[in-house]
Amino acid sequence: MSHPHDLPHVVIVGGGFGGLNAAWGLAGRRVRVTLLDRRNHHLFQPLLYQVATAALNPADIASPLRAVLRRAANITVLLAEVQSVDLADRRLILDEGEMRYDALVLAAGAGHSYFGHDDWEPLAPSLKTLEDALEIRRRVLLAYEMAERERDAAEQRALLTSVVVGGGPTGVELAGALAEISRQTIARDFRSIDPTQARIVLLEGGPRILAAFPDPLPERARETLTHMGVEVRTGAMVTRVTPDAVWIGGEQIRARTVLWAAGVAASPLTRSLGVPLDRAGHVQVAPDLSIPGHPEAFAIGDMATLDDEHGRPLPGLAPVAIQQGRAVAANVLRRLSGEPTQPFRYWDKGTMATIGRAAAVAVIGPLRLTGVLAWLTWLFVHIMFLIGFRNRFLVLFQWAWAYVTWQRGARLITRPWRPKP
Numbered sequence: 001m002s003h004p005h006d007l008p009h010v011v012i013v014g015g016g017f018g019g020l021n022a023a024w025g026l027a028g029r030r031v032r033v034t035l036l037d038r039r040n041h042h043l044f045q046p047l048l049y050q051v052a053t054a055a056l057n058p059a060d061i062a063s064p065l066r067a068v069l070r071r072a073a074n075i076t077v078l079l080a081e082v083q084s085v086d087l088a089d090r091r092l093i094l095d096e097g098e099m100r101y102d103a104l105v106l107a108a109g110a111g112h113s114y115f116g117h118d119d120w121e122p123l124a125p126s127l128k129t130l131e132d133a134l135e136i137r138r139r140v141l142l143a144y145e146m147a148e149r150e151r152d153a154a155e156q157r158a159l160l161t162s163v164v165v166g167g168g169p170t171g172v173e174l175a176g177a178l179a180e181i182s183r184q185t186i187a188r189d190f191r192s193i194d195p196t197q198a199r200i201v202l203l204e205g206g207p208r209i210l211a212a213f214p215d216p217l218p219e220r221a222r223e224t225l226t227h228m229g230v231e232v233r234t235g236a237m238v239t240r241v242t243p244d245a246v247w248i249g250g251e252q253i254r255a256r257t258v259l260w261a262a263g264v265a266a267s268p269l270t271r272s273l274g275v276p277l278d279r280a281g282h283v284q285v286a287p288d289l290s291i292p293g294h295p296e297a298f299a300i301g302d303m304a305t306l307d308d309e310h311g312r313p314l315p316g317l318a319p320v321a322i323q324q325g326r327a328v329a330a331n332v333l334r335r336l337s338g339e340p341t342q343p344f345r346y347w348d349k350g351t352m353a354t355i356g357r358a359a360a361v362a363v364i365g366p367l368r369l370t371g372v373l374a375w376l377t378w379l380f381v382h383i384m385f386l387i388g389f390r391n392r393f394l395v396l397f398q399w400a401w402a403y404v405t406w407q408r409g410a411r412l413i414t415r416p417w418r419p420k421p
């Protein structure tokens, strides 16, 4: 029997949807796998809104990578930040030390782009990590608390105004969640202010929100948001963000809560590769998901871009990363055993975005769903995805309870979160 160190060493960077599925595909195979992540948990990002708006707690949507991969004896999980990749030398530079590989899977995901205005980031946080969700939760609640004490009418108005920049699925979901907090969850909790009068503005630079969704879903989403009390403004390009305002050209909107949901930028790791990237920094991978010129190195999920059979880039969605993770594991094994690799084919099971409680839009094959039916589909799909997560049914129950009672909402937001033992 060969010693484990004689086996080829596969390194996976990132334990998100892509990396974790790649790891599962290599579990129990004749390879030695190291999965590196700068966090010790896999994060179920589609439910981050529910943490930001206090319907779920952080531990409900995060799962320790070590526990998830405990049974896979050939996989080692290491907490490490990869700083750059030397493709020619097959070597990763880590925060401490370096690591060599025989095959590499890059799955470090993406973040938000501030279009060259990185100074806006602290003023307008985006939602990507648990820390972001808790920071957004804190800012939203604090704004109401400060407004309750504020005597100056203009300042109080600014405290009660929230602006969400970006009308894609993330912005739509955030704006809907903010409207629900003010209109329902905390509607009767204050004395001086009336939270139901809070102003929530969704700004989109392009001509319509949810531009990636087919008609009539963008218009339906707009109607639903308007009905919920969100001011939806399209063709509104943000030109400046200050601590208490957002500017659209010469127009100022005074707001003390500004959230960023515009633009995507692939992990900065891609810049160290020295290979062609698209405008958002994605690696333009070959059909078998390998990095051109480096057949032993692959990039998947939100870090990579690949066109579908119609020549359109695959979307930055969890199912793409999951399917690519499985496909890349098979291609790594083929490559290491000298067999030809196979091109990746995406099986599109549908796209959906939730707008709020019992409202969503969904595209499933030829079906275009809106309203409660779309929302129930969304709920079902997301809970099914949580397989492998602690207390899946408890999460469902807590969430349903919060929705039925409007109780576990912002009133509990300020409590400092402590990890559960």
Ligand SMILES: Cc1cc2nc3c(=O)[nH]c(=O)nc-3n(C[C@H](O)[C@H](O)[C@H](O)COP(=O)(O)OP(=O)(O)OC[C@H]3O[C@@H](n4cnc5c(N)ncnc54)[C@H](O)[C@@H]3O)c2cc1C
Residues within 6 Å of the ligand: 013, 014, 015, 016, 017, 018, 019, 036, 037, 038, 039, 041, 042, 043, 045, 046, 047, 048, 049, 080, 081, 082, 083, 107, 108, 109, 110, 127, 128, 170, 267, 269, 300, 301, 302, 303, 316, 317, 318, 319, 321, 352
């Ligand atoms: C708020 C929000 C809501 C979303 N909602 C949906 C939805 O409803 N449906 C849907 O399909 N998709 C949704 N998405 C998109 C989906 O989450 C992504 O497409 C998916 O997570 C991509 O998977 P990935 O494996 O490429 O990257 P990720 O899941 O982001 O994983 C990347 C991993 O790499 C690690 N990492 C990053 N850099 C380094 C480094 N230098 N060194 C070590 N580790 C590193 C990170 O810690 C992370 O664990 C949403 C995303 C967000 C942010």
